[in-house]
Each structure stands twice: as structure tokens, then as C-alpha cells.
Amino acid sequence: MQTPMYMNKILMIILKANNWLLSPLRGWDGLSAASRLQVRPKAGRYVYYSFASWLPINLKIISTYKENTMYKSVAYAALGLACLSSNVTLAEQxxxxxxxxxxxxxxxxxxxxxxxxxxxxxxxxxxxxxxxxxxxxxxxxxxxxxxxxxxxxxxxxxxxxxxxxxxxxxxxxxxxxxxxxxxxxxxxxxxxxxxxxxxxxxxxxxxxxxxxxxxxxxxxxxxxxxxxxxxxxxxxxxxxxxxxxx
CATH class of the missing domain: 2.40.160.20 (Porin)
Known part of the structure; x- marks a missing residue:
């Protein structure tokens, strides 16, 4: 099925907006930005799913993004545990x-x-x-x-x-x-x-x-x-x- 010309223009706008939304994830505010994406249906990651049936591209990007988010979450959790462990150690000293x-x-x-x-x-x-x-x-x-x-x-x-x-x-x-x-x-x-x-x-x-x-x-x-x-x-x-x- 061939995609209409006006739909291609809409997709280009959506993809640019999505890149703008994801750009904070490369910095220190990644965890906050990820949480905002999860609670805002208008964010780009949901737009990908909406057009996935007829636009198979970006599925790999979505998968990579989810994996990176998971790794960051694990890293933050490990850092929190290390801080708690450090506090316990200091209390004993x-x-x-x-x-x-x-x-x-x-x-x-x-x-x-x-x-x-x-x-x-x-x-x-x-x-x-x-x-x-x-x-x-x-x-x-x-x-x-x-x-x-x-x-x-x-x-x-x-x-x-x-x-x-x-x-x-x-x-x-x-x-x-x-x-x-x-x-x-x-x-x-x-x-x-x-x-x-x-x-x-x-x-x-x-x-x-x-x-x-x-x-x-x-x-x-x-x-x-x-x-x-x-x-x-x-x-x-x-x-x-x-x-x-x-």
C-alpha cells in the first residue's frame, strides 16, 4: 500500500518532534525524561506504535531505547543501593x-x-x-x-x-x-x-x-x-x- 504524500509530511513532523523529546535522554535528565515519556501518550514512542502497522521502520529504535532505559534504571538502582550501603558503613565507624x-x-x-x-x-x-x-x-x-x-x-x-x-x-x-x-x-x-x-x-x-x-x-x-x-x-x-x- 502506498503512503499518501501528505501522510509522509506528517510523519516527518512527528519524527522530528520525537527526536526532540528523546534528546534529553542523552543527558543527566534522562530518568526524568523517560518517566515523562511513559505517562504522556503523545510522546514519540507511542507514535511509533500507532504507525507500526504500516511503517515498519523505527521498531529497532524503539527496542534499543527500551533496552537503554532498562540499563539506566538498573544503574540508578545500583547507585542507590551503594549509597545506602555506604551510609550503613559510615554509621558503624x-x-x-x-x-x-x-x-x-x-x-x-x-x-x-x-x-x-x-x-x-x-x-x-x-x-x-x-x-x-x-x-x-x-x-x-x-x-x-x-x-x-x-x-x-x-x-x-x-x-x-x-x-x-x-x-x-x-x-x-x-x-x-x-x-x-x-x-x-x-x-x-x-x-x-x-x-x-x-x-x-x-x-x-x-x-x-x-x-x-x-x-x-x-x-x-x-x-x-x-x-x-x-x-x-x-x-x-x-x-x-x-x-x-x-
Missing amino acids: NYAGGSIAFIDYAEEGISDDASLTMIAGRLGTKFNEHLSGEIRIGLGIGDDSVDVFGTDVDIELDTMFGAYVRGGIQAADSFYPYVVLGYTRGKVTASVPGFSTSESESDVSFGIGADVDINDKLTFNAEYMNYLDKDGVEVDGFSLGIVTKF
């Missing part, structure tokens, strides 16, 4: 711990350094094998006296808190060395009989450390940190602690 730190406080113009002690807690998440982030809060316990021009001045560490990022490698089954970078704010009080003054300061912090696994849940931690080095004041120290995973 949260950790919390406590430590005791031996802090050295040095200030320009003072010959003596103050040896201070701090207990600290930490809460963090290991994002992947090499990167983790955490927050820490520390409280000073006890004080130390330094000689300032013949006068004994008591130095006390009040608080110290900050946020940090750790990057490391699993060097052995139970040994994880790392470097740490973050930002710390600390408060120190200096006092003499009848008078005291407090100062707060913030600075970029950095250090190195290592985790040693005791078992699947507990980890021993050792670390050196330079907390503050600003305006003639340097605060650094070494800490030992225990971390539990949950």
Missing part, C-alpha cells in the same frame, strides 16, 4: 574516647615553662579508610607555678576545645599512624595571691599520632599536638587515650 594530656605552656619573657595536665573527650566519624573528623573538649586539672621576675605565678589551663581532621594509613592490621590538622581555642588563667587574670586564644593546630587496635571495639591512642603558637605563647603536649567504636 563512629567513635568516642577519652585521654589524658600532658601540656607544656611556654611564654616569651618567662624562663620557666608550666607543666599542665588535661583530661579530654573526643567524638568523631571515620569517613573512609584514610580520613576522619572529630571534635574534642578538654578540661585542665591542677596547675603549675612559674617564676616571673622573682614572683611565683600559678598557671592553670581552664578549657580547650576544637575541631580536627585526621588523615592516615593502615600500616598494619592493628596499627594506624596519622597526621591531624584542626583549630583549637583554649583558656588559661594566671594568678598570684589576691589577683588573677584569664586569657583565651585560638589558633591552627597540628600533630601526629597513632591508633593501635586492642580488639574490634577498643583502640589505644597516642598523640603529639601543637595546639597554639601565637603572640609569643606556645601550647603543645603529648596524650594517651582509649577510643571505642560504635
Whole structure:
């Protein structure tokens, strides 16, 4: 049966419209465009079926389109499952711990350094094998006296808190060395009989450390940190602690 001339022109218009409708499928909006084609009977894929009885061309295009749509759907589903799996894994890599730190406080113009002690807690998440982030809060316990021009001045560490990022490698089954970078704010009080003054300061912090696994849940931690080095004041120290995973 020969197709009328006006019908050929109509078909050319339909095919051009169909190509326009399918063009988004080549980009990021493919899934959205595919869903629109499925719910809009006027879309080109239904036009193909309407004329398939007398226009056998494009059947291969329809089949290929359906296969590509199926593959994309499977790919999106696999990506979603991977994201869910990743979230579950991250939830199992949260950790919390406590430590005791031996802090050295040095200030320009003072010959003596103050040896201070701090207990600290930490809460963090290991994002992947090499990167983790955490927050820490520390409280000073006890004080130390330094000689300032013949006068004994008591130095006390009040608080110290900050946020940090750790990057490391699993060097052995139970040994994880790392470097740490973050930002710390600390408060120190200096006092003499009848008078005291407090100062707060913030600075970029950095250090190195290592985790040693005791078992699947507990980890021993050792670390050196330079907390503050600003305006003639340097605060650094070494800490030992225990971390539990949950």
C-alpha cells in the first residue's frame, strides 16, 4: 500500500518532534525524561506504535531505547543501593574516647615553662579508610607555678576545645599512624595571691599520632599536638587515650 504524500509530511513532523523529546535522554535528565515519556501518550514512542502497522521502520529504535532505559534504571538502582550501603558503613565507624594530656605552656619573657595536665573527650566519624573528623573538649586539672621576675605565678589551663581532621594509613592490621590538622581555642588563667587574670586564644593546630587496635571495639591512642603558637605563647603536649567504636 502506498503512503499518501501528505501522510509522509506528517510523519516527518512527528519524527522530528520525537527526536526532540528523546534528546534529553542523552543527558543527566534522562530518568526524568523517560518517566515523562511513559505517562504522556503523545510522546514519540507511542507514535511509533500507532504507525507500526504500516511503517515498519523505527521498531529497532524503539527496542534499543527500551533496552537503554532498562540499563539506566538498573544503574540508578545500583547507585542507590551503594549509597545506602555506604551510609550503613559510615554509621558503624563512629567513635568516642577519652585521654589524658600532658601540656607544656611556654611564654616569651618567662624562663620557666608550666607543666599542665588535661583530661579530654573526643567524638568523631571515620569517613573512609584514610580520613576522619572529630571534635574534642578538654578540661585542665591542677596547675603549675612559674617564676616571673622573682614572683611565683600559678598557671592553670581552664578549657580547650576544637575541631580536627585526621588523615592516615593502615600500616598494619592493628596499627594506624596519622597526621591531624584542626583549630583549637583554649583558656588559661594566671594568678598570684589576691589577683588573677584569664586569657583565651585560638589558633591552627597540628600533630601526629597513632591508633593501635586492642580488639574490634577498643583502640589505644597516642598523640603529639601543637595546639597554639601565637603572640609569643606556645601550647603543645603529648596524650594517651582509649577510643571505642560504635
